[in-house]
Amino acid sequence: MSRKLISIAVLAMMMLALALPVTSQSMGEVVPPIIVHSVTQAERPIEYETTRLVVENMRELGLEVEHRAIPWAQLIDEIWYSRTEESSAADRPFQMTHWRMVGRPERSDPDEFTYNLFHSSVRDGGYNFIGYNNPEYDALAEAQRVEVADKEARLGIICEAQQVIRHDMVNAYFIHPLTPQVVNTAVFNPDSITTQAGIGVHNFWTWIGIEPTTDDKTLITSTTSFLNSFNPLEIAGDAPSRVTEMTWDRLMRINPIGVPEPWAAESVVWEDQLNVVVTLREGMKWHDGEDVQSDDAAYSFEAALAGTMQTKDGEERFQPEAPDYYPFASNVANIEIIDDLSLRFTLNTPSAAFETSSLAKLNLIPKHIWEPIINDLLTQDDADVDSIQEEIPIGSGPFKYVAFDVNEFVYLEAFEDHWARPNIDAWIMNVLPNQEATLGQIQAGEMNFLWEWPGDPGVLQSIVDDNEHLDLFSAISIGMNYFAFNVRYAPFDDVTFRQAVAHTIPQQFIIDNIFNGLAAPADSFVSAALEYWRQCDDLPTYDFSIEGARALLEGAGYSWDDDGRLHYPAG
Amino acid sequence: MSRGVAYYILGRFLQSVMVLWIIVTLLFLLFRLAPSNPLASYIDTTFTKQQEAALLARFGLDKPLGEQYIIYLVNLLKLDLGDTFSYSGKTVLDILGADLPNTIYLTLTSLLLAYAVGVLGGIVMAAMRGSAFERIGTTFTLMTRAAPQFWVGMLLLTFFAFQWKLLPSSGIGPPMVRYRWETEWDKLMSPVFWRHMILPTFTLALYLHGLPLLLMRSNMLEVLDQDYVTMSRLAGYSEWRVMIQTAARNAMLPVLTALTLGIGYSIGGNVVIEHVFSWPGLGRTLVRAVQQADYPLAQGAFFLIAVIIVFMNFIADILYSLLDPRVGASAQAQVS
Numbered sequence: 083m084s085r086k087l088i089s090i091a092v093l094a095m096m097m098l099a100l101a102l103p104v105t106s107q108s109m110g111e112v113v114p115p116i117i118v119h120s121v122t123q124a125e126r127p128i129e130y131e132t133t134r135l136v137v138e139n140m141r142e143l144g145l146e147v148e149h150r151a152i153p154w155a156q157l158i159d160e161i162w163y164s165r166t167e168e169s170s171a172a173d174r175p176f177q178m179t180h181w182r183m184v185g186r187p188e189r190s191d192p193d194e195f196t197y198n199l200f201h202s203s204v205r206d207g208g209y210n211f212i213g214y215n216n217p218e219y220d221a222l223a224e225a226q227r228v229e230v231a232d233k234e235a236r237l238g239i240i241c242e243a244q245q246v247i248r249h250d251m252v253n254a255y256f257i258h259p260l261t262p263q264v265v266n267t268a269v270f271n272p273d274s275i276t277t278q279a280g281i282g283v284h285n286f287w288t289w290i291g292i293e294p295t296t297d298d299k300t301l302i303t304s305t306t307s308f309l310n311s312f313n314p315l316e317i318a319g320d321a322p323s324r325v326t327e328m329t330w331d332r333l334m335r336i337n338p339i340g341v342p343e344p345w346a347a348e349s350v351v352w353e354d355q356l357n358v359v360v361t362l363r364e365g366m367k368w369h370d371g372e373d374v375q376s377d378d379a380a381y382s383f384e385a386a387l388a389g390t391m392q393t394k395d396g397e398e399r400f401q402p403e404a405p406d407y408y409p410f411a412s413n414v415a416n417i418e419i420i421d422d423l424s425l426r427f428t429l430n431t432p433s434a435a436f437e438t439s440s441l442a443k444l445n446l447i448p449k450h451i452w453e454p455i456i457n458d459l460l461t462q463d464d465a466d467v468d469s470i471q472e473e474i475p476i477g478s479g480p481f482k483y484v485a486f487d488v489n490e491f492v493y494l495e496a497f498e499d500h501w502a503r504p505n506i507d508a509w510i511m512n513v514l515p516n517q518e519a520t521l522g523q524i525q526a527g528e529m530n531f532l533w534e535w536p537g538d539p540g541v542l543q544s545i546v547d548d549n550e551h552l553d554l555f556s557a558i559s560i561g562m563n564y565f566a567f568n569v570r571y572a573p574f575d576d577v578t579f580r581q582a583v584a585h586t587i588p589q590q591f592i593i594d595n596i597f598n599g600l601a602a603p604a605d606s607f608v609s610a611a612l613e614y615w616r617q618c619d620d621l622p623t624y625d626f627s628i629e630g631a632r633a634l635l636e637g638a639g640y641s642w643d644d645d646g647r648l649h650y651p652a653g
Numbered sequence: 654m655s656r657g658v659a660y661y662i663l664g665r666f667l668q669s670v671m672v673l674w675i676i677v678t679l680l681f682l683l684f685r686l687a688p689s690n691p692l693a694s695y696i697d698t699t700f701t702k703q704q705e706a707a708l709l710a711r712f713g714l715d716k717p718l719g720e721q722y723i724i725y726l727v728n729l730l731k732l733d734l735g736d737t738f739s740y741s742g743k744t745v746l747d748i749l750g751a752d753l754p755n756t757i758y759l760t761l762t763s764l765l766l767a768y769a770v771g772v773l774g775g776i777v778m779a780a781m782r783g784s785a786f787e788r789i790g791t792t793f794t795l796m797t798r799a800a801p802q803f804w805v806g807m808l809l810l811t812f813f814a815f816q817w818k819l820l821p822s823s824g825i826g827p828p829m830v831r832y833r834w835e836t837e838w839d840k841l842m843s844p845v846f847w848r849h850m851i852l853p854t855f856t857l858a859l860y861l862h863g864l865p866l867l868l869m870r871s872n873m874l875e876v877l878d879q880d881y882v883t884m885s886r887l888a889g890y891s892e893w894r895v896m897i898q899t900a901a902r903n904a905m906l907p908v909l910t911a912l913t914l915g916i917g918y919s920i921g922g923n924v925v926i927e928h929v930f931s932w933p934g935l936g937r938t939l940v941r942a943v944q945q946a947d948y949p950l951a952q953g954a955f956f957l958i959a960v961i962i963v964f965m966n967f968i969a970d971i972l973y974s975l976l977d978p979r980v981g982a983s984a985q986a987q988v989s
Binding site: 155318469470471484487488490491492493514516518519522523525526528 | 705736739740742743748751807810811814815818821822823824827828829831832928929930931933937938940941944945946
């Protein structure tokens with residue numbers, strides 16, 4: 083008995099002696115502390131709370147994690163300017179951050195996100211700040227861009243791109259926000275409000291279609307963001323962009339289901355992959371009474387392409403006068419005027435997104451006003467269109483400017499000569515940075531359309547419950563919230579590690595408790611709102627499971643020491 | 654004016670210039686060393702390196718810090734505050750020039766109201782010392798002084814604007830009225846403007862009236878103990894005349910100084926009220942400029958506020974030297 087016991091003890095000791103060096107050999111370095119960025123609680127409480135929650139869960143994996151909340155302007159600075167391959171760890175490049183992209187009509191084509199978020203060419207200076215570099219993916223991003231003729235084939239490529247990104251887990255998408263908006267239905271017919279896929283009810287179609295039910299035909303809304311400028315050749319921000327699209331027409335417009343359709347153009351006919359003939363509607367007028375003609379349409383693109391070669395630091399480069407719009411026109415090789423109403427665009431390379439991101443994006447501008455301005459700018463080295471502000475801007479859209487005051491208000495009236503004259507007579511937007519005042523005004527009737535609500539969605543729900551004359555509208559956004567990983571550095575250079583972190587995000591809990599249900603689950607950079615581009619096989623899922631995350635790490639050779647700290651695989 | 658007073662004023666002037674120079678230098682450094690990039694508001698998925706370089710060059714941010722500093726000082730001397738980052742075709746001076754009148758209207762009206770009520774209230778309280786009115790009045794005044802302005806503003810908004818719908822909640826007038834104002838005079842002649850001014854003015858005055866009231870009250874109590882007041886009483890003047898003509902006139906001096914300084918500080922300190930009531934003034938522009946990392950605009954706003962404060966300090970000093978001969982005399986003694 084005792085011999086048996088002794089032999090077992092000896093055996094156990096021998097095994098222990100053998101095992102000890104093995105475990106210490108199989109354990110790599112401790113995974114160093116991780117910093118997760120987000121904006122501050124005061125700025126966007128929802129993003130802050132989400133990050134706090136995920137950080138807690140990541141600690142369960144045996145990681146030392148710090149949540150660093152900083153103001154947005156500073157966050158941009160840390161993320162945007164700390165990406166170069168050479169930055170040493172001492173420079174503390176960002177590792178993981180909460181991020182969001184907002185929905186805009188021109189993002190209804192998947193091209194912008196497919197290309198600009200992940201293509202390796204925009205890794206050093208563009209929006210691929212996570213440093214993703216995958217030649218296989220690059221090929222897909224390029225292929226979808228030129229797959230013009232066959233929409234099915236393009237869908238196949240877009241789906242594959244989504245599969246790759248979901249598998250590689252470089253961005254952990256978790257929700258598409260539902261953009262909540264409140265309309266005073268005592269003064270507007272709720273059935274005349276259009277929901278645009280991925281955008282919400284504050285869209286062009288609502289502005290021209292909304293029917294007033296009383297004698298006061300003025301729509302009054304407000305914004306908390308900035309009304310800096312109204313310039314058809316500048317993208318000044320979200321609120322000004324929404325205004326410029328009402329006052330300057332476009333050849334095509336993105337319709338409520340997210341597809342470009344002819345607008346100021348009567349027809350858009352592709353002759354082949356590179357040539358497209360556009361014919362304008364007859365009888366269109368500029369707000370100053372002049373006719374809209376094909377040379378105006380041609381000039382709208384030429385102005386976006388205008389620029390000079392400039393030498394800077396011994397390097398010669400092209401400096402466009404309209405840098406914001408240049409990228410959307412740069413694929414145009416030639417524009418030929420056929421007659422007063424028709425013109426032919428010839429492209430450099432076939433582009434599937436040309437209708438969405440060029441014809442439906444560039445504002446039509448009157449040549450008689452802009453040609454002298456652009457010619458003058460071409461003679462100046464240090465000025466571009468961003469320095470131009472017309473006193474009363476002239477467009478040809480269904481609304482015209484009556485007055486505006488930067489960062490105060492903009493006051494538009496229906497343009498009587500427009501073929502799609504709006505049902506309302508005037509459209510006013512006030513800058514109202516105080517959220518409580520916004521709530522007060524919509525309830526008191528001082529404002530009748532609340533189009534932007536950066537605060538807690540639950541608050542809106544409660545005021546709608548309390549006020550019979552208010553209705554809440556919400557739609558899934560094209561935008562999304564996610565955690566971005568800097569894949570240049572350890573530990574986020576390891577796909578398994580990123581996948582494990584993705585398992586720590588309690589998606590449904592965040593939707594139910596932080597967003598009060600006003601969010602839809604996300605798993606891709608293509609929003610569920612863009613139904614066509616989501617007809618893909620199921621993407622990989624990452625259910626919330628700390629155990630699953632640990633198992634994944636264990637399978638890849640990660641291990642935990644006695645203190646529960648996570649170690650890299652050996653070697 | 655004696656030589657001493659002249660020297661005193663010159664000295665004060667040079668001091669003010671020095672203070673301004675220090676402020677200007679601090680502003681320059683603070684904004685450039687602040688941990689946020691001026692390009693933050695431009696970044697978009699289509700933002701490229703080329704655009705970044707062009708933007709930096711356009712605002713001179715690619716030059717060495719020393720060179721930027723010299724350019725900045727020279728421009729300030731020419732009163733050129735530069736172009737804003739975020740408003741097309743506008744200079745900082747355009748934007749601030751449009752804001753300044755609104756801030757001045759709001760501030761001066763509130764100050765006048767606050768000091769009128771404060772001075773009278775102070776006299777009455779001194780006269781009624783020990784009464785229930787005085788106790789309640791003092792408590793109320795201390796409360797209004799301690800209450801956060803945004804809170805008072807929101808309370809007034811909730812009741813007067815949203816519940817009872819008596820007064821407008823924000824801005825200086827609805828756009829359909831505003832765009833017809835071509836000059837400041839049109840604006841001042843518009844009843845709409847004054848209606849919009851009621852709530853913010855009242856909120857600010859409620860806060861501001863405490864200082865003159867308490868100051869006046871304690872000065873009055875001090876003055877009332879003086880021999881000449883007793884003399885007046887003995888001479889058989891009415892209590893009213895003793896209070897107003899004899900005591901109040903003397904007790905007013907420190908309140909006047911407070912008023913001059915108050916103008917300076919209030920113009921810079923309206924940030925909260927301008928935000929709550931969306932009042933298009935300097936303070937609100939300052940906040941938005943900082944949010945947008947619009948350095949030239951924020952710098953310009955801070956600079957303007959600093960100039961006003963330093964200038965009002967300077968005026969207060971001069972007033973003192975003129976009203977109180979001892980100030981000039983002591984300066985003369987130092988000089989000789």
